[in-house]
Amino acid sequence: MKISAASVNITSPGRNFVTLKIQTDEGIDGLGDATLNGRELSVASYLNDHVIPCIIGRDPFQTEDIWQYLYRGAYWRRGPVTMAAVAAVDVALWDIKGKALNTPVYNLLGGKSRESVLVYCHATGSDTDHALEDVARHRELGYKAIRVQSGIPGLSSTYGIAKSGGKYEPAERGLPSEFAWAAEPYLRHVPGLFARVRENFGEELCLLHDCHHRLTPIDAARLGKELEPFHLFWLEDPTTAELQEGFKLIRQHTTTPIAVGEVFNSIWDAHDLIRNQWIDFIRMSVVHAGGLTHLKKIADFAALYHVRTGCHGATDLSPVTMAAALHFGMAIHNFGIQEHMPHNGETEAVFPHSYEFVDGNMVPGDGPGLGVDLDEALAAKYPYQRAYLPVNRRLDGTLTDW
Ligand code: CS2
Numbered sequence: 262m263k264i265s266a267a268s269v270n271i272t273s274p275g276r277n278f279v280t281l282k283i284q285t286d287e288g289i290d291g292l293g294d295a296t297l298n299g300r301e302l303s304v305a306s307y308l309n310d311h312v313i314p315c316i317i318g319r320d321p322f323q324t325e326d327i328w329q330y331l332y333r334g335a336y337w338r339r340g341p342v343t344m345a346a347v348a349a350v351d352v353a354l355w356d357i358k359g360k361a362l363n364t365p366v367y368n369l370l371g372g373k374s375r376e377s378v379l380v381y382c383h384a385t386g387s388d389t390d391h392a393l394e395d396v397a398r399h400r401e402l403g404y405k406a407i408r409v410q411s412g413i414p415g416l417s418s419t420y421g422i423a424k425s426g427g428k429y430e431p432a433e434r435g436l437p438s439e440f441a442w443a444a445e446p447y448l449r450h451v452p453g454l455f456a457r458v459r460e461n462f463g464e465e466l467c468l469l470h471d472c473h474h475r476l477t478p479i480d481a482a483r484l485g486k487e488l489e490p491f492h493l494f495w496l497e498d499p500t501t502a503e504l505q506e507g508f509k510l511i512r513q514h515t516t517t518p519i520a521v522g523e524v525f526n527s528i529w530d531a532h533d534l535i536r537n538q539w540i541d542f543i544r545m546s547v548v549h550a551g552g553l554t555h556l557k558k559i560a561d562f563a564a565l566y567h568v569r570t571g572c573h574g575a576t577d578l579s580p581v582t583m584a585a586a587l588h589f590g591m592a593i594h595n596f597g598i599q600e601h602m603p604h605n606g607e608t609e610a611v612f613p614h615s616y617e618f619v620d621g622n623m624v625p626g627d628g629p630g631l632g633v634d635l636d637e638a639l640a641a642k643y644p645y646q647r648a649y650l651p652v653n654r655r656l657d658g659t660l661t662d663w
Pocket residue numbers: 298431432471473523573574575576577600650
């Protein structure tokens with residue numbers, strides 16, 4: 262079997278998605294997600310202008326050699342654009358391999374280690390009361406694990422809160438909007454939020470929270486310590502992770518489990534975090550961390566250090582990534598949890614898929630390959646619209662981490 266053609270599809274059913282389709286001379290094709298929120302066209306060009314010419318004629322079963330060719334052969338390696346492009350090729354090849362062998366991709370990753378995978382959803386609210394209402398709504402839907410974010414008294418905006426009760430979507434069409442941030446009001450507010458959640462919903466519910474890279478290590482240590490009575494499943498992105506050693510300081514002060522990695526794109530971004538056990542969950546995703554070939558190696562390395570997976574799964578990762586993440590989650594031993602932000606109806610129609618939500622868990626489906634498709638005719642109805650993630654400034658105007 263040989264790769265005969267490849268094409269990049271860009272569609273925007275409510276938000277932008279970039280999808281690579283690889284075709285073979287035996288009529289089997291595969292899909293890979295190449296979406297990088299706010300920088301979509303960079304990955305599309307990396308694929309069209311630099312990668313696709315090099316993969317035509319290759320054997321699609323050679324996932325390892327093609328991964329190494331695209332990683333080492335580029336000379337300039339790592340980084341979100343490069344690794345999203347490598348991921349798109351890699352996932353499309355695993356899709357082809359599963360279809361050619363008439364088996365679901367999880368069987369190529371070790372087979373079922375579980376019957377379904379635990380997922381978590383997002384509950385948000387402009388204030389604590391609204392956030393509690395949203396927790397109740399999601400618990401009614403059957404979720405066993407819920408991330409809780411709320412507006413912060415004294416701040417006009419903050420991360421993770423849907424505008425006027427709509428669906429939360431991180432990217433915004435047009436130029437980046439500017440958010441205002443101050444750590445102290447946030448640090449004063451969050452422990453009370455989780456006290457109220459535990460008071461209302463008891464101890465059973467798995468609770469998660471995302472700091473979204475905004476705290477210093479010592480502030481993150483303070484928050485982790487003050488959240489200990491509420492036994493979070495994890496505290497996510499407590500501080501920026503370029504300085505991996507910053508997490509050592511957090512670890513010295515709190516037993517609240519730590520999750521990090523959605524902005525990482527290779528094992529080298531997390532090597533020290535994992536081998537020093539400074540974290541408990543690694544959040545790297547199939548689309549941003551070089552695909553299933555690389556993510557499986559990361560999970561296996563993490564398993565040596567009691568670190569579990571908690572892959573990113575926001576709406577800016579397409580249903581192709583969701584499908585691949587679920588196959589991955591079914592097979593790997595040190596699976597922790599999978600993020601599940603349901604896509605909107607238009608996206609679901611553009612990407613028909615076999616995965617489904619069942620009583621707080623998800624299953625990928627047992628058909629060959631990934632079990633997801635791309636309706637190119639429908640996709641064409643949603644032309645690309647440039648969009649950006651917001652930027653964030655402290656109250657004195659200093660630009661900080663969104
Ligand atoms: C968030 C994301 O899902 C998460 O944990 O951090 O919403 C993130 O902000 C977006 O995926 C960025 O595109």
